[in-house]
Amino acid sequence: MRRDLVEAARRGDHEAFEVLATSAGDRLYAAARLILRSADLAEDAVQEALVRAWQQLPSLRDPDRFDAWLYRLVVNACADQGRQLRRWSIQVRPLPLEASTSDDTGAVADREQLERGFERLRPEQRAVVVLHYYSGFSAAEIARMLGIPEGTARSRLHYATEAMRAALQADARQPSAAQNRTA
Amino acid sequence: MASNRKFDETISTWLEDTAPTGLPQRVLAATFERTRSSRQQLGWRGVLGRLQMPRFIPALGGAAVVVMAAVLALNFMSVSGPGGTTTTSPSAARPATPPAEAQVTELLNSFLAARVAGEGAEEYLSISGDSVSHCCNPPPLLYATTSGAPYDRAEFEPVLGIEWPYGYTAFKVRLFAGDTVVEQLFFWAADNHLELVQRVRFWNRDRANHRGRPARGHALQLLRRRSDPARRPSVGLSRLRETFPPDPGGSRRAADDRRRAARRLG
Numbered sequence: 001m002r003r004d005l006v007e008a009a010r011r012g013d014h015e016a017f018e019v020l021a022t023s024a025g026d027r028l029y030a031a032a033r034l035i036l037r038s039a040d041l042a043e044d045a046v047q048e049a050l051v052r053a054w055q056q057l058p059s060l061r062d063p064d065r066f067d068a069w070l071y072r073l074v075v076n077a078c079a080d081q082g083r084q085l086r087r088w089s090i091q092v093r094p095l096p097l098e099a100s101t102s103d104d105t106g107a108v109a110d111r112e113q114l115e116r117g118f119e120r121l122r123p124e125q126r127a128v129v130v131l132h133y134y135s136g137f138s139a140a141e142i143a144r145m146l147g148i149p150e151g152t153a154r155s156r157l158h159y160a161t162e163a164m165r166a167a168l169q170a171d172a173r174q175p176s177a178a179q180n181r182t183a
Numbered sequence: 184m185a186s187n188r189k190f191d192e193t194i195s196t197w198l199e200d201t202a203p204t205g206l207p208q209r210v211l212a213a214t215f216e217r218t219r220s221s222r223q224q225l226g227w228r229g230v231l232g233r234l235q236m237p238r239f240i241p242a243l244g245g246a247a248v249v250v251m252a253a254v255l256a257l258n259f260m261s262v263s264g265p266g267g268t269t270t271t272s273p274s275a276a277r278p279a280t281p282p283a284e285a286q287v288t289e290l291l292n293s294f295l296a297a298r299v300a301g302e303g304a305e306e307y308l309s310i311s312g313d314s315v316s317h318c319c320n321p322p323p324l325l326y327a328t329t330s331g332a333p334y335d336r337a338e339f340e341p342v343l344g345i346e347w348p349y350g351y352t353a354f355k356v357r358l359f360a361g362d363t364v365v366e367q368l369f370f371w372a373a374d375n376h377l378e379l380v381q382r383v384r385f386w387n388r389d390r391a392n393h394r395g396r397p398a399r400g401h402a403l404q405l406l407r408r409r410s411d412p413a414r415r416p417s418v419g420l421s422r423l424r425e426t427f428p429p430d431p432g433g434s435r436r437a438a439d440d441r442r443r444a445a446r447r448l449g
Contacts, residue, residue, distance in 0.1 A: 012223055018215055029206035034198055046206060047214045054218040058225050114197050133191065134198040165190055 006063035009054075017057070021050050024067065027135070028074045034130045035078045037119065045077040052077070068145040071135070075127045075146060082123045110168060117167025125160040132157055291354060295337040298358060301326045324358075324365050332360035 008016035028049065033042035052073050060069055118126065127146070131137045137145065143153040297303035304325055327333045339356040358365045 014215075014219055017218065021214065021218075022211060025206035025211055026204075029210075030202045033203050034201065039203070042203075043207065043210045047210055047217070050214045051217050051221065055221060055224050058223050110193070111197055111200075114194065129194065130198065133195045134202060161190070161194070164194060168190075 002066075003063045006057075006060070006066045010057050010060065010063070017054055020066070021053070024070055025050075028070060031071065031130050031135055032074050032078055034134055035075070035123065035126045036081060037115075041081045042078075045074060045081045048080065049073040049077040068141070071131065072145050072147065075131075078127065079123050113167045113170070114164055117164035120167070121160050121163060125156045125163075128153055128156040129160045129164075287354075291339050291356070295339065295356065295358070298326055299334045299337055301333055324367075328360045328363045328365055330363070332363060334358040334360050334365070 002020075005016045005020050009020055025046065029042055029046050032045045032049075033039060036042045036045060049070065050073075053070055056073075060066065118129070121129065128139075128142055131142045131145070132139065139153045139157055140150050142148075142157075143150040146153070294304060297306070337356065337358045339354050341354055356367045358367075
């Protein structure tokens with residue numbers, strides 16, 4: 001069914017494409033917003049990606065890879081948005097932090113540190129983190145999706161994770177250091 | 184290991200908690216408005232994809248390609264010498280020598296003479312390529328500067344550093360109109376076609392009133408002479424400062440020769 005829709009959209013069927021885009025929109029927007037940490041930028045990125053998808057759909061070789069291809073377009077659009085702003089990490093507006101009652105990640109301070117650690121990542125590292133930890137793709141799938149070697153995907157994931165871990169650990173060290181100084 | 188898994192879960196949970204709920208409808212609406220007013224880019228794959236044909240047709244096409252390749256290969260082998268050495272036609276090989284100096288000199292001389300004379304230069308030109316579609320026809324500054332001053336003389340010289348046969352042979356052309364100099368850069372394409380890419384800039388000779396910004400570049404094609412040579416004015420304009428040595432020993436040696444020639448000629 002989905003393949004039929006992709007085939008129809010490839011042949012220029014607007015309605016088929018709109019069904020596909022509507023069904024994928026939420027997932028793409030979530031990924032874009034997590035990567036960019038900005039609602040406005042994410043909306044622009046998703047719109048650009050979907051327009052490019054429509055225009056370039058006839059060049060898609062395998063209709064079964066439509067979803068992965070869409071993610072790739074969104075990640076590229078996110079990178080474009082970041083390039084336009086030049087200073088990705090400074091220009092973006094952090095998402096508001098909301099304390100959750102079902103919060104099993106620890107304190108709100110941990111979230112803030114994760115946020116800061118994430119903001120320091122390069123766009124391509126952010127994309128890999130989001131695609132892996134949020135969208136649930138493996139490193140191999142991400143590599144195929146983004147057209148990069150699997151080793152590169154693993155490397156980006158590793159460094160990104162370590163950077164975020166370092167941000168949390170730095171936060172953990174600061175109170176103890178302060179206690180030592182006051183002692 | 185356990186702490187790694189815990190940290191992975193921490194990141195996942197954090198991302199899920201901060202993820203938005205859904206794409207706003209207005210974004211989808213704006214997107215569809217754009218897609219409905221834009222056309223799909225049809226590459227060869229897209230065109231093939233839109234063709235309604237039985238599945239065996241592409242396979243048949245592939246088989247035909249294979250057969251053609253085999254026929255060509257057999258044909259190629261049949262012209263090989265008895266000792267197994269392959270003979271290739273001269274036209275198949277890329278020319279290893281630069282265009283004849285006389286050919287270039289004659290063409291540029293005639294072209295520039297017509298520009299100084301104020302007529303006939305169009306016969307040498309045809310505009311080609313997409314880059315010119317937004318530009319101009321006829322090309323700018325053909326017979327006069329932007330202020331309308333006609334040219335009184337012209338000169339050209341090869342530009343060093345653009346190596347044959349790896350790229351283009353470049354010529355810097357200057358047309359003088361009083362104190363104003365129009366400088367244009369032409370490239371002689373390596374495939375021996377007289378296709379030239381022209382970029383124009385101009386300045387006043389004293390440089391005090393430098394006009395600075397180059398005009399928009401555009402592609403021109405300088406054609407072989409189409410009119411009767413006797414009809415064109417014969418004005419001795421060229422000041423060819425360098426010859427084009429053959430390049431049997433590689434581009435580096437040729438470049439060295441050119442640099443020595445340039446130093447010798449000042």
